[in-house]
Amino acid sequence: MTFADRQKRAQDNWKQLKRGPQPVIWIGIATCGLAAGAADVLAAVESELAETGAEAKIIPVGCIGPCYLEPLMDIEKPGRPRVSYGPMTPENARMLVHSYLLGDDPRPDLALGTLGEGDIPGIPRFFDLPMLKPQVRIVTRNVGLINPEDIDHYLAVGGYGGLERALTLRPEQVIDEVTASGLRGRGGAGFPTGQKWTLARRAAGSPKYLICNADEGDPGAFMDRSVLEGDPHAVLEGMLIAAYAIGATQGYIYVRSEYPLAIKRLAIALKQMRDYGLLGEYILGSGFDFDIRINEGAGAFVCGEETALIASIEGKRGMPNPRPPFPATSGLWGKPTNINNVETLANVPFILRHGPGRFASYGTEQSKGTKTFSLTGKVKHSGLIEVPMGMTLGEVIFSIGGGIVGDRKFKAVQTGGPSGGCLPARLANLPVDYEALAEAGSIMGSGGLVVLDENTCTVEMARYFLAFTQQESCGKCPPCRLGTKHMLAVLEDICGGRGRLEDIALLEELGKAVKAASLCGLGQTAPNPVLSTLRYFQEEYEEHTARRFCPGGVCQALVRYSIDPEQCTGCGACSKGCPVECITGEPKAAHVIDEAACTACGTCFQVCRFEAVQRLPAAEGVSGAGV
Amino acid sequence: MSDQIDAILREFDTGKTTRQQRAGCILPVLQNIQRALGYIPRESLPRVAAFLGVPESHVYGVATFYAQFRFSPPGKNTVTVCCGTACHVRGSGRLLRDLEQRLGIRPGETTPDLDFSLDTIACFGSCALAPVVVVNGKVQGRMNRSRLLKRIEAVASPGGGGDAEADGQEVRP
Numbered sequence: 001m002t003f004a005d006r007q008k009r010a011q012d013n014w015k016q017l018k019r020g021p022q023p024v025i026w027i028g029i030a031t032c033g034l035a036a037g038a039a040d041v042l043a044a045v046e047s048e049l050a051e052t053g054a055e056a057k058i059i060p061v062g063c064i065g066p067c068y069l070e071p072l073m074d075i076e077k078p079g080r081p082r083v084s085y086g087p088m089t090p091e092n093a094r095m096l097v098h099s100y101l102l103g104d105d106p107r108p109d110l111a112l113g114t115l116g117e118g119d120i121p122g123i124p125r126f127f128d129l130p131m132l133k134p135q136v137r138i139v140t141r142n143v144g145l146i147n148p149e150d151i152d153h154y155l156a157v158g159g160y161g162g163l164e165r166a167l168t169l170r171p172e173q174v175i176d177e178v179t180a181s182g183l184r185g186r187g188g189a190g191f192p193t194g195q196k197w198t199l200a201r202r203a204a205g206s207p208k209y210l211i212c213n214a215d216e217g218d219p220g221a222f223m224d225r226s227v228l229e230g231d232p233h234a235v236l237e238g239m240l241i242a243a244y245a246i247g248a249t250q251g252y253i254y255v256r257s258e259y260p261l262a263i264k265r266l267a268i269a270l271k272q273m274r275d276y277g278l279l280g281e282y283i284l285g286s287g288f289d290f291d292i293r294i295n296e297g298a299g300a301f302v303c304g305e306e307t308a309l310i311a312s313i314e315g316k317r318g319m320p321n322p323r324p325p326f327p328a329t330s331g332l333w334g335k336p337t338n339i340n341n342v343e344t345l346a347n348v349p350f351i352l353r354h355g356p357g358r359f360a361s362y363g364t365e366q367s368k369g370t371k372t373f374s375l376t377g378k379v380k381h382s383g384l385i386e387v388p389m390g391m392t393l394g395e396v397i398f399s400i401g402g403g404i405v406g407d408r409k410f411k412a413v414q415t416g417g418p419s420g421g422c423l424p425a426r427l428a429n430l431p432v433d434y435e436a437l438a439e440a441g442s443i444m445g446s447g448g449l450v451v452l453d454e455n456t457c458t459v460e461m462a463r464y465f466l467a468f469t470q471q472e473s474c475g476k477c478p479p480c481r482l483g484t485k486h487m488l489a490v491l492e493d494i495c496g497g498r499g500r501l502e503d504i505a506l507l508e509e510l511g512k513a514v515k516a517a518s519l520c521g522l523g524q525t526a527p528n529p530v531l532s533t534l535r536y537f538q539e540e541y542e543e544h545t546a547r548r549f550c551p552g553g554v555c556q557a558l559v560r561y562s563i564d565p566e567q568c569t570g571c572g573a574c575s576k577g578c579p580v581e582c583i584t585g586e587p588k589a590a591h592v593i594d595e596a597a598c599t600a601c602g603t604c605f606q607v608c609r610f611e612a613v614q615r616l617p618a619a620e621g622v623s624g625a626g627v
Numbered sequence: 628m629s630d631q632i633d634a635i636l637r638e639f640d641t642g643k644t645t646r647q648q649r650a651g652c653i654l655p656v657l658q659n660i661q662r663a664l665g666y667i668p669r670e671s672l673p674r675v676a677a678f679l680g681v682p683e684s685h686v687y688g689v690a691t692f693y694a695q696f697r698f699s700p701p702g703k704n705t706v707t708v709c710c711g712t713a714c715h716v717r718g719s720g721r722l723l724r725d726l727e728q729r730l731g732i733r734p735g736e737t738t739p740d741l742d743f744s745l746d747t748i749a750c751f752g753s754c755a756l757a758p759v760v761v762v763n764g765k766v767q768g769r770m771n772r773s774r775l776l777k778r779i780e781a782v783a784s785p786g787g788g789g790d791a792e793a794d795g796q797e798v799r800p
Contacts, residue, residue, distance in 0.1 A: 031751070031752060031753050031766060032752075032753045032755055032756055032768070034766060035751075035753045035756045035759060035766040035767060035768035036756055036768050036769070067753075067755030067756060068755060070755075070756065216752065217749065217750075218712075218750070219710070219711035219712045219713075219715075219749050219750035220711050220712030220713045220750060220754050221750070221752070221754070222750075222752035222753065222754055222755075225752040257658070257695055258748060258749075258750070258751055258752065259752060295654070295655075296654065296655065296658060297693075298654055298657075298658065298693035298694070298695040298696065299693050299694030299695040299748075299749070300692065300693050300694060301749065312654065313651065314647075314650075314651055315650045315651040315652065315653040315654060315679075315681075315689065316689065317688055317689055317692040318692060318693070333647060374754055374755070375755075376712070376713035376716075376754040376755055376757060377712070377713055377716045377717075378716065378717075382713075382754070382755035383755050384755075414712065417712065448712065448754075450712045450713055450716060452716065456716060461716075464712070464715055465712075468749065472749075474692075579772070601721070
């Protein structure tokens, strides 16, 4: 069977699936959906179908984005649009099989929205929902919409069309198109992709290698996982195009071992590609040979750094090397090597298929296209999102994210993970753009957006990130190895109530030294969370040291709690919530906290609806349980 | 055990690999050993070194560099707390303290009766469902103290391993 025959067959089957007589049930089976209980929903649907004898095809898909509505399930009946429901429970999944699949009631009260052609009265269109409307889906174009374990689904929606077109061009022309699109590295640093490919193309030496960096190590980021789990072929097609452009013959995908489902789906996808003549020799009948191997990471954050990643694939400790030489000239096994991130590669087929102009029509002067983010923390609508570059952080958090959980006050947003910075609420108008974020002391990073509310402590956040980078420092260069350790010790003192006012200047001095002198990106960016919080939240550091008070109530050594008898209604919510049972009082009478037993966990403060529980600076000589 | 290790090593012996390629297999070799045995036995290191054609110190250096590898057998039940940013902001630190108190061990340790191992992980990538705890390979989102402790009692109960609440995901494919 030729490739064209396979494409035709895939399209026919897809039409049959969409327009045929059998209803289809789509269930989001990504790691996030499974963590929310998608496996139980799937089992409930399967048993209900078996018991009732109802006919329907069940198709697993990736995560379409709004993780806060997981588990998600869609029902598509012949001649009607797909109706999306969530969050699902096994009970309402069974109920929907009866009311909509067997009956004719789509239950608009439970539905989130419709996908595809046609309308159903009372149900909005899914992509018109407030969380989805401002988004533009290029990287995630198929995620949640096709079965990631079926290459025919990918072919039916135009997959590998970018590769087919690329193979009709000369490699230099492919690079020109990527350059014209303005695509920049989505791993965080934002190096122009076309330029990177040119360097690898021109480098002398053979063979040449192409590596896909899927070692998504930033805690709080899961964009790459979502794409790999939901549309692995998009990344693999991007790899084929990149390999053709630079002249690589062997590819590697370096995936972190914490993503077993992504690894499994990549392995399935690679096998299907081999069966379809998309890997190996004479790909699609051209003179282009290329193969791809999966390399599983082993839990080292530093391996996200290019030279450390290469060392890891070579079977060494994942320690970085000074650049130059850059991997483009001397990379894996000393050969020319090009490394691109998952999201960068997933953009490439779109650019080749639709032309660079369409891609560049989104974004700002310097930052073209879109960016995916994992929107998490204290935000209402958490999930995977993709927005055009240039959208402001405020729009992302409030229009898409729906604002702060419990309608509390928005305090800050952490971008770029442990390498990034903490930006205060007053910078909400800052656009998502490489240069704008860097100017504000943060970075675009790979795309973690962790939203912080008033009950978060920025000093403690800085301590958290330093604890991470200190732990993950490979130990090769002293500025990073010793500097992060010293910075962490100072931050632990401050959070533990032992800080001095002069520690603030010491932290800044240390941070600048580590940033300037470290060997690789890990050390060069590790101080960012500290330096950015010092820049925007210095008063919080001062409160911690001079006043011995943590306004966010997170550093337990720096707060104590007391109940204002005037405000207390004696509702008892605090004493029920107290994990150490140190709150006493008669019903409807003012309650009292036994400060000697209190661990300052703050549960009472958060549950009290009458503002009777007060958060106060730790008294001299009396401290809580410590950090 | 040594038979098992030899069998794992044989899988990597394709006959036509270069010295360089063989040395590059170290991570997959160690990963397969840990997958089969639950940990890397010290006595496997010389065998791995001889097979890959590298010094034993190199194998030890690599195995200790990466957080994934452990040198002692895991407990019957493994509990892993995600310490990613989103989980941290949503209280995973407190869950970890609750577990330390309940099990009487610190992360990286196993209870003396070999019933439980406690671990932390940098990030599972299920941040939107924070905080996340993985009990016996099943990722469980939106965790809280009472659900977590109930879950621990369920798997720890006499007879052990009774998986009452079987939601979540198998981590190993």
